[in-house]
Amino acid sequence: MVLRVRKLDTNFDRVFGHETNDFYIDEPRAVATIVLTRLMLYFGEWFLNTTDGTKWFESVLGYGTAPTRDLEIQSRVLGSPNVTEISSYSSSFDGNTRAYAVAMTIETDFGPQAVGLVAQPETGQVFFTLDAPVLGRLA
Numbered sequence: 593m594v595l596r597v598r599k600l601d602t603n604f605d606r607v608f609g610h611e612t613n614d615f616y617i618d619e620p621r622a623v624a625t626i627v628l629t630r631l632m633l634y635f636g637e638w639f640l641n642t643t644d645g646t647k648w649f650e651s652v653l654g655y656g657t658a659p660t661r662d663l664e665i666q667s668r669v670l671g672s673p674n675v676t677e678i679s680s681y682s683s684s685f686d687g688n689t690r691a692y693a694v695a696m697t698i699e700t701d702f703g704p705q706a707v708g709l710v711a712q713p714e715t716g717q718v719f720f721t722l723d724a725p726v727l728g729r730l731a
Contacts, residue, residue: 595674597622620705621722623674627698627707628720630668653690653713665694674701689714
């Protein structure tokens with residue numbers, strides 16, 4: 593079975609107009625795009641399934657979430673199709689700004705892929721990256 597995932601631009605909008613160049617096909621970046629899309633979905637946001645999504649406020653960035661934040665992210669990643677394991681994982685949390693950063697390498701059915709995220713609640717932004725280190729962006 594072929595895995596075909598539409599590419600996203602820097603604003604996470606779907607890319608159109610370039611025929612097959614608009615897709616990742618059977619490659620690690622396809623799986624990483626699925627992972628990032630799953631992480632970007634806030635818990636309860638999708639009206640067709642309000643029990644799906646990342647519990648950003650309840651388990652990651654909320655008060656007293658130190659024991660659950662990494663488990664929530666890892667659970668969402670490992671629940672993604674074609675992810676076989678997380679081979680490396682590191683995270684950092686800034687208690688003053690509540691900013692949270694993760695850098696990981698996921699093993700997929702098509703090979704390894706680096707994935708990163710930085711969540712900054714004070715600005716309401718979450719940054720996602722493929723290949724780029726993100727832990728330095730926390731400061």
